[in-house]
Amino acid sequence: MARGRFITFEGGEGGGxxxxxxxxVARLQAAGITVVATREPGGSPGAEAIREIVLKGAADRxxxxxxxxxxxxxxxxxxxxxxAPALARGDWVVCDRFADSTRAYQGGAGGVxxxxxxxxxxxxxxxxxxxxxxxxxxxxEVGLERAHARAGSEMRFESKGLAFHARLREAFAAIAxxxxxxxxxxxxxxxxxxxxGEVWRTVSERLAVHA
Numbered sequence: 001m002a003r004g005r006f007i008t009f010e011g012g013e014g015g016g017x018x019x020x021x022x023x024x025v026a027r028l029q030a031a032g033i034t035v036v037a038t039r040e041p042g043g044s045p046g047a048e049a050i051r052e053i054v055l056k057g058a059a060d061r062x063x064x065x066x067x068x069x070x071x072x073x074x075x076x077x078x079x080x081x082x083x084a085p086a087l088a089r090g091d092w093v094v095c096d097r098f099a100d101s102t103r104a105y106q107g108g109a110g111g112v113x114x115x116x117x118x119x120x121x122x123x124x125x126x127x128x129x130x131x132x133x134x135x136x137x138x139x140x141e142v143g144l145e146r147a148h149a150r151a152g153s154e155m156r157f158e159s160k161g162l163a164f165h166a167r168l169r170e171a172f173a174a175i176a177x178x179x180x181x182x183x184x185x186x187x188x189x190x191x192x193x194x195x196x197g198e199v200w201r202t203v204s205e206r207l208a209v210h211a
Contacts, residue, residue, distance in 0.1 A: 004034075004087040004088075005092045005093075006087060007203065008095045008097070008130040012138070014138070014146030015146075015188040020134075021094055037094050038082055038094070040096070041097075043078040044077050051074065054070050068102055071101075075125075095130075103171065107171065108167055108170065109165070109168040131207065133184070137186065139169075143165065184202045184206070
């Protein structure tokens with residue numbers, strides 16, 4: 001059986017990724033594709049337990065290195081229990097955040113050495129790599145305004161301040177520029193329908209999907 005396809009959504013806060021994940025999953029299902037929708041941190045019971053302690057509390061609750069280790073512990077459980085089995089079955093996986101978020105949040109914005117992240121990524125991810133990554137881009141002040149408007153209990157990273165989120169945007173831009181064959185930048189300042197259309201065009205063109 002052919003391996004399924006793995007699509008990840010990345011970007012800073014307030015870009016509308018979660019909404020667009022749902023829309024893409026519906027489009028893929030309408031095209032006859034079996035899809036597993038998931039998220040990070042989280043996606044498996046063990047990873048969701050880690051999510052509870054990573055995304056809540058004060059901005060300085062964890063250091064960037066501790067965050068990195070927690071994220072990769074959650075990611076390994078997620079891969080073992082959800083992502084890898086789904087891909088092996090031939091299902092497609094659409095994930096709201098994955099390893100690029102650690103590179104951007106803890107690495108580019110948080111200052112964690114790229115060598116540590118490289119080592120963890122090689123050991124934890126193995127061959128489980130995205131086929132396509134959609135990087136949602138928007139000015140950090142716009143994203144934070146949107147994020148605070150829908151404020152819930154998981155606001156720890158939103159509280160890190162504008163300078164952190166400016167570095168975050170730069171980090172995601174660098175990731176996308178470094179791997180253009182995998183990454184596509186999506187202008188997230190547009191309406192939901194406009195973004196939806198761009199996401200679908202990108203997925204259908206790059207992964208040869210037809211509705």
